[in-house]
Amino acid sequence: MEPHIIGTSVPRKEGREKVIGGARYVDDLSFPGMLHGVTIRSSMARGRIRSVQFEAGIPWTEITVVTAKDIPSKNCVALLIEDQPALADEMVNHPEEPIVLLAHADKYLLEEARRAVRVEIEPLPAVFTIADSLARMHVIWGEDNIFKSFHVEKGNVDEVWSRADFVVEGEYETGAQEQLYIEPQGMIAQANPTEGVTVWGSLQCPYYVHKALVRLFGLPKDRIRVVQTETGGGFGGKEEYPSMLAAHAALLAWKSGKPVKMIYDRAEDMTATTKRHPSHTQHRTAATRDGTFLAMDIDFTIDGGAYETLSPVVLSRGTIHAAGPYNCPNVRVRSRAVATNAPPHGAFRGFGAPQSVFALERHLDRVADVVGLAPEELRRRNFIHEGQTLAVHQVIREKVDMVHLMDRAFDLSGYHAKRKRFQEANPRSATKRGIGFAAFLHGAGFTGSGEEYLASEAALEVTREGRVRVFASSTEMGQGTNTVFTQIAAETLGLGCDQIEIVQPDTALVPNSGPTVASRTTMIVGKLVESASRAVQHSLFERGFLKPGYGANEFAVACRQYIDKFGKLQSLIKYEHPRDLHWDDQRYQGDAYGTYAWAVYVAEVSVDTRTAEVRVEDFVAVQEVGKVINPILAAGQIEGGVAQGIGFALYENVVWQEGRMVNGQMTNYIMPTSMDVPPIRVFFEELPYARGPAGAKGIGELPLDGTAPAIANAIAHATGADITRIPITPEVLLEILESAHV
Amino acid sequence: MSDAARKIRVQCEVNGRALRFETYPMARLLDVLREQAGLTGTKEGCGEGECGACSVEIDGALVNSCLVPALQADGARIRTIEGIAGGEHLHAVQQAFLARGGAQCGICTPGMILAAVNLLARNPQPSESDIREGLAGNLCRCTGYTKIFESVVEACRSIQQQPGRRA
Numbered sequence: 077m078e079p080h081i082i083g084t085s086v087p088r089k090e091g092r093e094k095v096i097g098g099a100r101y102v103d104d105l106s107f108p109g110m111l112h113g114v115t116i117r118s119s120m121a122r123g124r125i126r127s128v129q130f131e132a133g134i135p136w137t138e139i140t141v142v143t144a145k146d147i148p149s150k151n152c153v154a155l156l157i158e159d160q161p162a163l164a165d166e167m168v169n170h171p172e173e174p175i176v177l178l179a180h181a182d183k184y185l186l187e188e189a190r191r192a193v194r195v196e197i198e199p200l201p202a203v204f205t206i207a208d209s210l211a212r213m214h215v216i217w218g219e220d221n222i223f224k225s226f227h228v229e230k231g232n233v234d235e236v237w238s239r240a241d242f243v244v245e246g247e248y249e250t251g252a253q254e255q256l257y258i259e260p261q262g263m264i265a266q267a268n269p270t271e272g273v274t275v276w277g278s279l280q281c282p283y284y285v286h287k288a289l290v291r292l293f294g295l296p297k298d299r300i301r302v303v304q305t306e307t308g309g310g311f312g313g314k315e316e317y318p319s320m321l322a323a324h325a326a327l328l329a330w331k332s333g334k335p336v337k338m339i340y341d342r343a344e345d346m347t348a349t350t351k352r353h354p355s356h357t358q359h360r361t362a363a364t365r366d367g368t369f370l371a372m373d374i375d376f377t378i379d380g381g382a383y384e385t386l387s388p389v390v391l392s393r394g395t396i397h398a399a400g401p402y403n404c405p406n407v408r409v410r411s412r413a414v415a416t417n418a419p420p421h422g423a424f425r426g427f428g429a430p431q432s433v434f435a436l437e438r439h440l441d442r443v444a445d446v447v448g449l450a451p452e453e454l455r456r457r458n459f460i461h462e463g464q465t466l467a468v469h470q471v472i473r474e475k476v477d478m479v480h481l482m483d484r485a486f487d488l489s490g491y492h493a494k495r496k497r498f499q500e501a502n503p504r505s506a507t508k509r510g511i512g513f514a515a516f517l518h519g520a521g522f523t524g525s526g527e528e529y530l531a532s533e534a535a536l537e538v539t540r541e542g543r544v545r546v547f548a549s550s551t552e553m554g555q556g557t558n559t560v561f562t563q564i565a566a567e568t569l570g571l572g573c574d575q576i577e578i579v580q581p582d583t584a585l586v587p588n589s590g591p592t593v594a595s596r597t598t599m600i601v602g603k604l605v606e607s608a609s610r611a612v613q614h615s616l617f618e619r620g621f622l623k624p625g626y627g628a629n630e631f632a633v634a635c636r637q638y639i640d641k642f643g644k645l646q647s648l649i650k651y652e653h654p655r656d657l658h659w660d661d662q663r664y665q666g667d668a669y670g671t672y673a674w675a676v677y678v679a680e681v682s683v684d685t686r687t688a689e690v691r692v693e694d695f696v697a698v699q700e701v702g703k704v705i706n707p708i709l710a711a712g713q714i715e716g717g718v719a720q721g722i723g724f725a726l727y728e729n730v731v732w733q734e735g736r737m738v739n740g741q742m743t744n745y746i747m748p749t750s751m752d753v754p755p756i757r758v759f760f761e762e763l764p765y766a767r768g769p770a771g772a773k774g775i776g777e778l779p780l781d782g783t784a785p786a787i788a789n790a791i792a793h794a795t796g797a798d799i800t801r802i803p804i805t806p807e808v809l810l811e812i813l814e815s816a817h818v
Numbered sequence: 819m820s821d822a823a824r825k826i827r828v829q830c831e832v833n834g835r836a837l838r839f840e841t842y843p844m845a846r847l848l849d850v851l852r853e854q855a856g857l858t859g860t861k862e863g864c865g866e867g868e869c870g871a872c873s874v875e876i877d878g879a880l881v882n883s884c885l886v887p888a889l890q891a892d893g894a895r896i897r898t899i900e901g902i903a904g905g906e907h908l909h910a911v912q913q914a915f916l917a918r919g920g921a922q923c924g925i926c927t928p929g930m931i932l933a934a935v936n937l938l939a940r941n942p943q944p945s946e947s948d949i950r951e952g953l954a955g956n957l958c959r960c961t962g963y964t965k966i967f968e969s970v971v972e973a974c975r976s977i978q979q980q981p982g983r984r985a
Contacts (some may be wrong), residue, residue, distance in 0.1 A: 087916050094924030095912040095931060097859020097899030104858035256959050258863040258871055259925040308861070308925025309959050342864040554923025554960045708919040712965050716922065719962030742868035742957070750953040750963045 081567040082770045085708035089558035089578060090306070102262040102278050102305040107335035110264070111140065112183050113328045114338070116176035116193045117348060118168035121417040121735035122202035122216065125166055128176060131192040139189050140179040140332040147327065149294030153319050154287055159217075160383035160420065162292055162323040168197060169216065170382035170419045171736035172348040174320070179328040179336050202417035204735050206356050206379050209414040216382070217415035223380050224388035224413050226395045226664055230467050231406030233362075236371040240362035244443045248359070248435035249801035250784075252379075252730040252737075253352035253723070255424050256747050257553075259308020261317060261349060262339040265325035272299030273326045279318035280310045281591035282549045286583045288319035289326060304581040307553040311720070312423030314553070315593050316385050317349045346740035350422025351730060353378040353390055353413070357398070357435035362406075367447045367454045369404040372467075376411040376432050381420035387413035390421075392523050393594075394428025396668045397781070399467040400436045401478055401517040403460045407467040418735040423593060425717065426780035429518060430724065437514040437785030438799060441792060451789065452482060452491075455515050469665040474672075475763055478515055481698050482676045485513065488759060489678040489696040495793070502794065506685050509693070510794025513678040514785040519669030520595040520774030524659035527600060527651060527670075533587035534604035536565065536612050537646040540639045542632025544569060544612075545577045546605055548589040550597045552578075555776055556709035560598050561605050563705055564769045568609035571628055587648065595673075595774025598705065602769040604649045611647035654767060671765050673778045675699035677718070679786040680754070683794045688810040690726055690791055692754040699778060700761040703771030711758045714779045718756045721783020723747045729803045830891045832857070833901030839888075847886040848872045851898060859899035859928045863957070870956030873929035874898045880936040882955070899928035902935060910980070911935050911973040920969030922960035930956045934970050943974065 093099040116128075128143065130136050144151050144165035151165060152158035164173045175195055180186045201214045208214075209221045217223070237243055263277035272295055279285055282302040289300045302322070307314065321338060328336040340348070356377045362370040376398050380387035395411040444454035459478040465471050486492060491511055498509040521527050535547040544565055552558045562576040579585055589601045616622035619641075621634035638645050659666035680694040697714050704710045727746040731739045739745045764771025788799040797812040825840045832855055839854045851857045851874065860883060863871035867882040874883045875897040876890070902909045911934045914920065921927040930953065937944060937952035944952060949970050950963075958966060 085919070088919070088921065090924075091916045091921055092908075094921045094927050095908065095915045096903050097857075097928045099924050100858070101861070101925065103862070104852075257923070257925075258869055258957060258959055259861070259923070260863070307923065309923040311959070342866070556922075708965070712919045712922055712961055715962035715964040716960045717962075720959070741866060742864045743866060747957060747959065748962075749957060750950045750966070753963050756962050756964050 081563050081573060082703065082705050085706055086559060086563060086573050088556065089562050090552065099306045101259055101308055102264060102276060103339050105264060105276060105305065107264065107266065110335040110337055111179040111181050111328070111332055112186055113177055113179040113325055113336045114186055114190045115174045115324060116178070116190060116195060118164060118171055118173040118175060118195070118197065120168055120197045120199050121171050123168055123197040123199040125164065125168060125175065126196040126198050129194040131194060134189045134192045138180060140328055142177040142327045142331050146331055147292060148330070150291050152291060153323060154291035155284070155316055155319065155385055156388060157384055158291070160385065162320065170417050171734070172419055174324065177324050177328050179332055202735060204416055204418065204732065206377050206414055209416050210377065216417060221415045222412050223384045223415060224391055226391060226409070226411045228395060228407065228409040228467050228664055230469060233371040233373045233406045233408045236362045236406050240370050241365040242363045242447050244361045244446045246359045246439045246442055247800060248357045248438055250355045250431045250434050251803055252354045252421065253424060253728050254346055254730060254745060255311040255313030257309030257311060257313055260340045260342060260345040261314065261321050263318065263321045263325040264335060264337045265322065265329040266335045267326045267329040268333055272301070273330070274301040274303065275322045275326055276303045276305050277318055277322060278307045278314055279304055280314045280551050280553060280593060282551070282581050282583050283588045284316060284591055285319045285322045289322060292323050302583045304551045307551060310553040311425045312427065312593065313350060315423035315591060317422065342742060343740045346745065347737045348419060350385070350420055352424035353380060353387065353421040353428065353431065355431035357432060359435060359439040361439065361443050363443060363447055367449045367457050369402060369458045371406040372399055372404050374398045374409045376409060378413050378428065378431065379416050379418070379421060380413040381416060381418045383420045385420040385422050387421070389523065390423065390428040392428070394432040396468055396519065396523065397429035398432035398436060400433065401460050401515060401674060402458045403464040404458065409467060416735065418732065425720065426777045427594065429777065430780045430784065433516050433781040434785045434788070434802060437516065437782070438788050441512070441789045455482065468668050470667050476674055478674060478676070481674060481700060481761065482515060484759065485676040485678045485696050485698040488698065488757065489680065489694065491678055494680065498794065508683045508685055508794040509681070510683070510790040511678065511680045512786055512789025512793050513676060514782040514789065515676045516782045517672040517674050518595065518778040518781050519672050520599050521670055522594050522596060523668055524666070525661060528653040530590040530651065532590040532601060532604060532651045533648055534589050534601055534608055535587055535646060535648040536605070536608035538612055538635045540636045542628065542635045543575055543577060544571065545579055547579050547586045548601055548605065549581050549583070549586045550589050550601045551581050551592040553592065555713060556706060557592065557597050559709060560602060560705050564602050564605050565609045567770065568606050569613055570626065571631060575628065595776045595778065598772050599768045599774040600651065602772065603767065604651060606769040608647040608649045611649065612645060615645060670767055671773050673699055673701045673773050673775055675778060675782055677782040677786045679790045681787060681790040681794055683791060685795065685813065688806040688813060690804060690809065692722055692787060695754045695756045697756065697779060698759045698761070700763055701775045702765040702768050702773035703762050704760050705770060705772050710760065710775060713775055714758045715756045717779025718783050719748050719753050721780050722753065722787065724780070725784035725787040725802050726804055729805050826889060828888055828892045830894045830896055832896045833898060841888045843887060843889040845888040846884055847888055847891055848883040850888050850891070851883060857898050857900050861925050861928060863925065868957070870933060871926050871929045873932040873956060875932060875936060880933055899931060902931060909935065910976045911938065914969040914973035914976065918969040918972050919965040920961065926956060926958045930958060930966060934973065938974060938977065942977070
């Protein structure tokens with residue numbers, strides 16, 4: 077037996093291929109006779125398509141042209157509902173909406189052809205802001221522009237206001253954020269009526285793409301095959317959009333009879349694909365004289381863009397996280413996702429929670445100020461404890477010690493001493509320093525009954541040589557799925573990591589393990605891998621081929637004997653929802669998540685008041701995440717998430733003009749570089765979660781929630797500026813600082 | 819026919835091997851390497867010289883190959899990610915990226931490793947700020963750079979412990 081693989085930093089499974097340049101991403105693949113595909117998009121935010129003209133001078137007969145009329149079955153990108161067309165037909169509802177597809181073997185000719193397609197659109201009035209959408213300035217989706225709304229009610233907030241010592245109100249906004257994976261979206265398709273449709277691409281969720289293609293082509297499930305190629309980052313950006321791109325590549329391949337590759341360039345990727353939902357939040361908080369919360373009334377709205385896509389579930393997670401890790405007897409959260417004529421906003425790491433957590437944690441610093449307490453003291457008096465209930469009536473049944481996490485984060489960052497020192501020194505300096513923090517939780521896995529509906533599966537098969545193959549649709553996109561699954565299987569089976577093989581996600585081979593999202597891969601699917609490993613081992617024990625305490629050779633011999641006698645040694649495990657977890661979809665109450673990760677992040681900043689530039693000088697991230705399976709991978713998740721959070725807070729500003737992103741380049745949409753990140757110091761507390769593999773919880777999204785508010789609170793501490801929206805670009809901060817002086 | 823539309827012959831050395839090809843003078847070196855030389859380890863992230871995923875060395879200088887016209891490759895010595903390891907033997911920088919978590923999704927990794935190798939060749943004992951500056955032209959969206967810095971420090975240490983090994 078080789079114990080203790082869990083908890084050690086075994087090197088990344090596919091790491092060697094990545095460091096030698098041998099890993100094959102979709103654009104590295106080439107098929108004989110392959111064509112390239114491009115997209116003609118809407119120039120208008122909303123309108124009626126009058127005509128599509130193909131100008132002279134292009135050998136059009138050589139070019140494959142696809143429009144909505146060529147779609148074999150339903151013109152939609154099937155997801156939660158079917159409101160989004162794969163290709164616009166008659167109407168366009170956002171800038172960059174796809175209308176016509178072209179394919180040809182010569183990329184240069186194809187580019188000329190793309191410029192020679194004229195789409196005439198008669199403009200219709202459009203809506204570009206949350207406020208205009210809510211006011212129904214024009215109804216652009218459904219009957220009221222509302223994709224989804226939620227209402228969470230605990231206690232009775234309305235009875236409280238009159239007897240509260242303090243009532244504090246605030247309004248907060250967060251901007252759109254581009255996922256900015258460094259590998260742009262890409263797909264290759266091969267399709268014909270006899271063999272069906274196969275796509276290879278950069279994607280997070282093979283079975284989402286599968287579902288969309290089944291609907292688009294009207295083919296039986298076994299005639300659609302989706303294969304994930306090495307994926308150069310996703311962060312949610314390759315959750316739903318690849319279904320659209322797969323649809324396009326497959327339609328061109330279907331019509332041309334040849335393989336078709338579509339790779340977006342950076343500008344197309346940034347302007348046409350999804351981003352984090354912009355948000356607007358209103359808070360009204362009642363507290364007693366000693367700072368105890370009496371009521372929280374929260375109104376949370378996100379901008380979903382032109383089609384529903386995943387907005388209802390993004391809204392759901394944002395809503396549940398809106399009241400944070402606090403105990404409050406009366407809570408109301410009203411929330412909604414609204415339509416605007418922008419490209420649909422979508423999944424981005426954190427999935428609604430970074431928006432509502434920013435509002436809450438920034439607001440609580442302002443509540444503390446009004447009550448006359450230090451921000452940490454206000455939190456300390458209101459943190460949730462085991463046995464208390466969250467806003468959605470979920471009783472916390474796990475050990476949680478936010479005070480300990482906070483104290484540890486303060487010790488590690490020197491919070492108290494710095495807070496005092498900066499306050500004393502700042503009046504004498506043009507460069508102001510500040511330190512601030514955020515306390516938060518993040519639920520792992522699908523929300524509410526989501527995991528029950530998904531009913532994920534994972535499988536394990538053992539070869540005659542004793543090699544173990546893991547079958548799951550969970551994708552590796554840098555976060556470490558391959559390595560973590562390997563460690564779980566190796567540890568459970570008492571084998572070395574090199575005996576475990578992770579099968580490339582391919583819907584022809586792997587079962588549906590659900591999407592690779594929602595911090596669910598390690599915790600939910602990893603648990604299935606653990607159970608499947610255990611089942612295989614049990615079979616060998618039960619039949620007497622193996623005894624506990626075996627070595628790798630004995631395992632191989634036992635596998636051979638078992639397979640010779642019974643043919644195959646494999647195990648397929650299906651998720652079973654714990655019976656004591658209850659969720660009521662109608663009342664929107666209950667056990668929203670099986671468990672939560674808990675965290676306190678501290679940011680230290682300096683602000684040059686002459687240029688209003690902010691630098692993050694130090695960052696301490698303390699979190700309780702259950703058992704850490706691979707410390708280097710886990711820390712890498714937090715560090716990378718914090719860097720994205722720094723971008724969300726300070727730099728990443730999507731500039732909109734009538735629903736179109738006008739700074740869709742890496743030159744003018746600024747993400748953190750190696751010069752911009754502080755030392756990011758990551759610390760884990762490990763309280764094993766009984767239902768996670770080896771006690772692990774999900775952590776992927778967690779760091780996006782707390783980073784931005786910690787930085788905003790630090791800037792407020794440094795400058796006294798009342799930060800209510802992010803990104804806090806120098807322009808924004810200058811405006812706040814100047815208005816404060818007037 | 820203008821000169822730009824006429825193909826030219828280019829002769830250069832890529833990873834120690836002679837390479838001859840015909841292409842348009844303004845074709846991107848990135849495309850030539852990937853499509854004509856089959857060296858797909860060099861990646862395209864932005865096509866405008868911002869992200870550094872397409873970094874290669876030309877005559878020892880680190881460049882963004884998406885911004886280099888093919889005609890400039892004539893007579894040059896080019897090194898790509900495929901030329902960094904010595905056969906099966908990983909370069910110290912590659913080994914450190916593997917051991918220290920410097921690679922996550924891997925798409926920026928080839929360029930990042932080229933930048934790190936180039937830095938250590940110029941400056942065998944870089945300070946932390948030298949490392950930050952040396953990698954500033956290479957964007958990574960996964961790591962927050964922390965594990966990349968640690969990888970470079972580790973590579974530096976291991977190179978010093980093995981004298982005679984080239985950076």
